[in-house]
Amino acid sequence: MRAGDRARTGARPLPIALVPPAVTEDAARRALERNLRILPWWWATRWIWLGEAIWVIYLTTERGLTLGEVLLFQAVYSAVVIAGEVPTGMMADRWGRRLSVILGSVVAVGAMLTFGLGHTIPILLVSYAMFSIADALFSGADSAILFDTLKGLGRDAEFTRWQAREQVIGGASTGVYTLIGALMVRWVPLSVPFVVSGSLSVVGVVLAWRLVDPPREGERHYFTRIGVRAAREVLGRRTLLTAALLMALVTAAIQLMGVAQQPVFLSYGVPLWSLGLFVGVQLGFSAVSAAIADRLGRRIGLVMMFLSMPLIASVALLGGVGGVIWLYPILIMPSLSWNVLWPYVSDYIARRVDNHIRATALSVASVLVHLVSVAVLPLFGFAIDRRGIDAGLAMASLGIAITSLLVFLVWWRAGDHVSAAAEAHPV
Numbered sequence: 001m002r003a004g005d006r007a008r009t010g011a012r013p014l015p016i017a018l019v020p021p022a023v024t025e026d027a028a029r030r031a032l033e034r035n036l037r038i039l040p041w042w043w044a045t046r047w048i049w050l051g052e053a054i055w056v057i058y059l060t061t062e063r064g065l066t067l068g069e070v071l072l073f074q075a076v077y078s079a080v081v082i083a084g085e086v087p088t089g090m091m092a093d094r095w096g097r098r099l100s101v102i103l104g105s106v107v108a109v110g111a112m113l114t115f116g117l118g119h120t121i122p123i124l125l126v127s128y129a130m131f132s133i134a135d136a137l138f139s140g141a142d143s144a145i146l147f148d149t150l151k152g153l154g155r156d157a158e159f160t161r162w163q164a165r166e167q168v169i170g171g172a173s174t175g176v177y178t179l180i181g182a183l184m185v186r187w188v189p190l191s192v193p194f195v196v197s198g199s200l201s202v203v204g205v206v207l208a209w210r211l212v213d214p215p216r217e218g219e220r221h222y223f224t225r226i227g228v229r230a231a232r233e234v235l236g237r238r239t240l241l242t243a244a245l246l247m248a249l250v251t252a253a254i255q256l257m258g259v260a261q262q263p264v265f266l267s268y269g270v271p272l273w274s275l276g277l278f279v280g281v282q283l284g285f286s287a288v289s290a291a292i293a294d295r296l297g298r299r300i301g302l303v304m305m306f307l308s309m310p311l312i313a314s315v316a317l318l319g320g321v322g323g324v325i326w327l328y329p330i331l332i333m334p335s336l337s338w339n340v341l342w343p344y345v346s347d348y349i350a351r352r353v354d355n356h357i358r359a360t361a362l363s364v365a366s367v368l369v370h371l372v373s374v375a376v377l378p379l380f381g382f383a384i385d386r387r388g389i390d391a392g393l394a395m396a397s398l399g400i401a402i403t404s405l406l407v408f409l410v411w412w413r414a415g416d417h418v419s420a421a422a423e424a425h426p427v
Helices: 004-010 023-044 053-062 069-095 097-117 122-136 141-152 156-185 190-202 202-209 223-236 236-267 271-321 326-332 332-349 357-386 389-414 420-424
Strands: none
Touching: 004 326, 023 141, 023 202, 023 332, 053 069, 053 097, 069 122, 069 141, 069 223, 069 236, 069 357, 069 420, 097 190, 097 202, 122 141, 122 271, 141 156, 141 223, 141 332, 141 357, 141 420, 156 190, 156 271, 156 332, 190 202, 190 326, 223 236, 223 271, 236 271, 236 326, 236 357, 236 389, 271 389, 332 357, 357 389
16 A cells, blocks of 8 residues: 555554564564675675785885884774773674674774875874774674674574684685785885775775664663673683683784784795785685684684693794794794684683673773783884894793793683583584
């Protein structure tokens, strides 16, 4: 019946309450299934980053920074994430995860354009702050929208598999972008790939807009109450706190590897454009590591994973010592540690907190990760500038290894060693 027909007959549309429940439930289910179709494409396009192989060289050769100053920039990045992480997680829990990922996608586009067009240190710092804000808006919200989507479909036991799939897609797509960006610098200035990255990443904004927020039962808490509850849960429970700290140590190792690998590769005597091949292999290895993360985690168990992954990441830093090309496979091993550990740490935390504070709790854990980076990266950068890259990497390797052992012992003694994901999918 058309609107005009209703007006003439006096008929009115059915109240929402009279819509059969099966109809609304079926529509909600279709929307959640659409989320699962969109999310892989969004993972591939939210960071169309063509500069992974060249950004350190760009900052040191085009903008005049030292390697230690680049690490200081990384610490600034982490500091801004710390400031924004929990408020953005609270925003996602209070007003919806979809809004958070849309805003993050928009800010990421602006960050890439500013990074490529900036000619002064203050402008470059602004771009770093924008990258940090985008990361904070994504962090927690992206995992929470995935977890809640799967839970709404009765498939939350698949969460670690989907998290691993996210890392596979992200690593593989970034590997392709990296190769393209590295080849581009044979014909264009170093700044061009970053500008192109920002332009192409607009696709991620469009895809984020098409997502829906999964329904959540019960009362949504006040903004400040969400933050307080999430902080108490993560910081007040040794199991969650130490799990986040183990992830933080692996993250510090992979960040240090990410900064050091470009000058290490150049010490092999290879041309600048070939950096894309080395970094592309590292990103491809990341994708493979993410692909095997679920099966490997279930095979070795949570305890062995929490013990071995930080140690592997720390020892791997020694692969950058000496400028020996045959040690390259060892240097990129933090990619294995990070991609295997992350799905299980996020699942470990997500299953142990209430769904109304889940995004914020994951953000609190991310704050701890970035706090460790703020604390250690400037120290390692200072050591590299004063003693050289070999000494800096050796000091970092020893420090991360010892600290990870101590943190693991605290986690192990707390007694909560159950991995729900591993139990849900036996090998």
